[in-house]
Amino acid sequence: MTRIIWLGCFVIITVACITFYFDNKDNSAPTVTIAVPRTPLSAPLYIADKLSLFDSQCIKTNLIDVDGGVASFETMQNHDADFSLSSDSVIVYQKNIEPNFEAFGSIVQSDNDVKLLLKINKDLTQATTANKYRIAIIKNSASEYFLSLYLAYLGISHNTIELIAMRPEEIQSAFEQNIIDGASIWEPYAYEIQSEYKQHISVVESKSLYSLSFNLIGLKANNLASQQSTYCLMDGINKAIEVIANQPVKSQLIVQNRLNLHADFIKWVWRDYWFKLSLGESFLMNLNNLEAWRQKTHNASEQPILFNNVINPQVMMRIKPESVSIHLKNEREL
Amino acid sequence: MKLKRQFSLIITVSIILFLYVAIISFQSWFAISNEIKRSNYIQNINYLADKLESDIYQLQNSKAHSHREQWLEYHSQLKQLLTSAEQSNDIPPSTLLNLQHQNNSLGLLFRYFIKVAEDNNNTDIKHHLSTKLLANLQSFQEEIRLISYNSRNSIISLITEQLYYTIPILVVCMAVISIANVYFARWLKQLVLKVNTRLNVLKKGEFGQVVKTENSDEFNEVFDHINSISRSLMETTISRDNLQKIVTERTKELEKLANTDPLTQTATRRVLFSVGEKEFQRAKRSGQSLSVIIIDCDYFKKVNDQYGHLVGDHALTYICTLVTAEIRDIDTLARFGGEEFVALFPDTNAESAAIIASRIQHSLAQSPLIQDNNKIILTVSIGVAELKESDTSFESLIEQADNALYKAKHEGRNKICVA
Numbered sequence: 001m002t003r004i005i006w007l008g009c010f011v012i013i014t015v016a017c018i019t020f021y022f023d024n025k026d027n028s029a030p031t032v033t034i035a036v037p038r039t040p041l042s043a044p045l046y047i048a049d050k051l052s053l054f055d056s057q058c059i060k061t062n063l064i065d066v067d068g069g070v071a072s073f074e075t076m077q078n079h080d081a082d083f084s085l086s087s088d089s090v091i092v093y094q095k096n097i098e099p100n101f102e103a104f105g106s107i108v109q110s111d112n113d114v115k116l117l118l119k120i121n122k123d124l125t126q127a128t129t130a131n132k133y134r135i136a137i138i139k140n141s142a143s144e145y146f147l148s149l150y151l152a153y154l155g156i157s158h159n160t161i162e163l164i165a166m167r168p169e170e171i172q173s174a175f176e177q178n179i180i181d182g183a184s185i186w187e188p189y190a191y192e193i194q195s196e197y198k199q200h201i202s203v204v205e206s207k208s209l210y211s212l213s214f215n216l217i218g219l220k221a222n223n224l225a226s227q228q229s230t231y232c233l234m235d236g237i238n239k240a241i242e243v244i245a246n247q248p249v250k251s252q253l254i255v256q257n258r259l260n261l262h263a264d265f266i267k268w269v270w271r272d273y274w275f276k277l278s279l280g281e282s283f284l285m286n287l288n289n290l291e292a293w294r295q296k297t298h299n300a301s302e303q304p305i306l307f308n309n310v311i312n313p314q315v316m317m318r319i320k321p322e323s324v325s326i327h328l329k330n331e332r333e334l
Numbered sequence: 335m336k337l338k339r340q341f342s343l344i345i346t347v348s349i350i351l352f353l354y355v356a357i358i359s360f361q362s363w364f365a366i367s368n369e370i371k372r373s374n375y376i377q378n379i380n381y382l383a384d385k386l387e388s389d390i391y392q393l394q395n396s397k398a399h400s401h402r403e404q405w406l407e408y409h410s411q412l413k414q415l416l417t418s419a420e421q422s423n424d425i426p427p428s429t430l431l432n433l434q435h436q437n438n439s440l441g442l443l444f445r446y447f448i449k450v451a452e453d454n455n456n457t458d459i460k461h462h463l464s465t466k467l468l469a470n471l472q473s474f475q476e477e478i479r480l481i482s483y484n485s486r487n488s489i490i491s492l493i494t495e496q497l498y499y500t501i502p503i504l505v506v507c508m509a510v511i512s513i514a515n516v517y518f519a520r521w522l523k524q525l526v527l528k529v530n531t532r533l534n535v536l537k538k539g540e541f542g543q544v545v546k547t548e549n550s551d552e553f554n555e556v557f558d559h560i561n562s563i564s565r566s567l568m569e570t571t572i573s574r575d576n577l578q579k580i581v582t583e584r585t586k587e588l589e590k591l592a593n594t595d596p597l598t599q600t601a602t603r604r605v606l607f608s609v610g611e612k613e614f615q616r617a618k619r620s621g622q623s624l625s626v627i628i629i630d631c632d633y634f635k636k637v638n639d640q641y642g643h644l645v646g647d648h649a650l651t652y653i654c655t656l657v658t659a660e661i662r663d664i665d666t667l668a669r670f671g672g673e674e675f676v677a678l679f680p681d682t683n684a685e686s687a688a689i690i691a692s693r694i695q696h697s698l699a700q701s702p703l704i705q706d707n708n709k710i711i712l713t714v715s716i717g718v719a720e721l722k723e724s725d726t727s728f729e730s731l732i733e734q735a736d737n738a739l740y741k742a743k744h745e746g747r748n749k750i751c752v753a
Binding site for chain 2: 283
């Protein structure tokens with residue numbers, strides 16, 4: 001009997017030690033904060049977080065909900081987050097302002113995320129310099145780019161449009177207060193506003209005019225611990241994308257619950273997304289194209305920008321090397 | 335274990351192993367075939383994507399409608415190609431969905447591009463949209479390259495799996511089957527050899543038993559049959575040697591019966607003349623002497639009448655016994671007829687023959703026949719003759735001896751006369 005008691009004590013102590021060890025080991029993993037825009041495009045982060053796909057031995061994640069890619073980027077710039085999710089437009093626009101970040105790769109693309117909302121009785125081609133249309137945009141973002149692209153497509157002069165810079169969450173009340181006639185805004189705001197004011201606001205058909213990519217961006221850091229955190233973060237996102245491919249219904253449900261959106265909307269918007277981890281030549285082509293457009297629209301005549309120093313292929317090379325097909329030019333080549 | 339069961343077991347194991355390897359090989363071949371098919375499919379997609387890209391470059395510098403129509407045609411073909419993949423599973427469904435989505439997006443963007451391309455004043459947007467098209471196409475091709483990369487890796491993995499998994503198993507299977515078959519064949523050969531050996535021995539007339547093996551019921555049955563046959567043959571069949579022995583003995587017996595006088599156990603007349611002729615010829619060739627004596631029992635009829643025929647037979651037998659004791663082994667004593675006997679003496683002249691005749695008479699005189707308390711004195715008359723040069727046959731010698739006997743009889747019996 002005495003032996004059994006001693007054996008039991010030994011087992012209990014051993015289990016406690018092992019648990020203590022692993023708990024401590026677990027606690028040694030660094031915590032990273034990601035500013036996550038409130039959009040279905042952030043699905044890989046939501047799913048990875050929900051299903052614990054981030055290696056707890058490597059990192060612990062803290063997701064901060066923000067409104068839009070610009071807000072996400074600014075949160076990161078303010079050092080309130082280590083990483084952000086932003087569109088290629090944000091990279092191009094912010095590159096000129098703050099070159100202290102780097103893009104690790106694209107996690108999702110969409111050709112119908114940014115939309116132009118207009119009041120029912122409004123037609124952009126009818127705008128005049130005397131009767132300018134007031135269109136809300138989110139500055140230095142996909143919103144701004146998309147509107148300029150759409151206006152150019154229609155051949156509409158900027159003189160007939162009054163651009164009003166806003167935050168995404170202000171747009172709905174701006175419509176209500178008749179401050180604006182239209183807005184260039186991304187999902188789910190476009191859906192929410194249009195659903196709320198179906199009788200008064202319509203969505204301009206513009207699918208595929210702008211295919212944006214949503215990208216993982218982080219502050220530049222030279223220490224190994226930070227690099228390791230980035231690897232682990234990207235690895236978790238990669239696993240989440242595999243879950244999306246293999247279990248789309250489950251994935252949509254997670255996003256739906258996270259964003260508190262209707263299932264029909266998620267299902268509808270999901271059709272315009274293609275989730276894939278990539279860092280290809282197309283990404284660089286898009287950045288260059290956006291930059292050229294930015295210079296044209298802002299009447300800037302700057303030197304061509306090298307995106308070498310904002311693209312870091314090392315992370316993607318380690319996680320999914322077959323997805324990397326980018327060739328970064330150096331100064332001499334240029 | 336039954337032979338049939340052993341053989342069935344080996345066959346079954348062999349078939350199972352081969353089926354296993356065949357199934358795995360077929361699966362691998364099937365998988366590789368699918369990957370090659372997928373690779374070909376991807377090449378077709380790549381070809382169309384390259385065509386689309388080429389036409390966009392053309393359209394950047396030209397408004398030619400032909401290029402627009404051509405682009406739309408290629409785009410339509412690409413759409414059909416992607417639709418056809420839904421049935422064949424050449425591409426994973428989620429990836430296929432992405433490709434279809436991107437392709438549709440390309441088509442819509444192209445329409446935007448065409449619209450602005452008409453306006454010569456809107457070159458910036460035209461260039462921007464054409465570059466966008468190229469970037470989107472590039473993204474599409476990157477996706478295709480990824481599929482191609484995975485497909486290639488899959489083929490390599492399958493082939494490697496074949497090399498490191500299936501082929502060693504196949505080699506092991508072949509080795510096991512070969513060893514089992516060699517062992518089985520050797521064992522079978524030993525058993526057959528055993529049966530063969532026993533049957534050969536049986537053919538020679540040796541009726542031994544086969545030691546049964548414990549390894550095969552079928553062969554044990556064969557051995558039982560062989561042993562049973564062997565026992566039957568042994569019981570009912572006389573060996574050739576034994577038969578020969580019996581025949582020889584029987585022949586000797588028969589010959590003896592044919593050459594021996596049944597009463598006196600002396601040679602028969604036939605034997606006398608046969609042996610006499612041979613000795614005559616031999617004497618003639620070699621020049622050696624040859625003599626004969628004819629012995630006749632005196633007053634034999636009187637003995638028969640007085641004592642009976644049985645005593646008479648006994649008397650003749652008694653005389654022959656005494657005569658046999660006096661002659662040599664090389665001499666021949668034969669019953670010439672009735673109470674007459676002839677003795678043939680090779681290499682003996684008349685004088686020596688007469689001496690033998692004298693010993694015979696003396697022996698008879700010394701040893702009377704005792705029969706039923708009767709003492710019977712027997713006497714014989716003897717004629718002696720020696721072969722002369724003038725004799726042309728053995729019969730003439732006998733005739734001379736017979737003449738001498740007649741003379742001995744005429745001179746009072748119990749006499750010896752030499753011819």
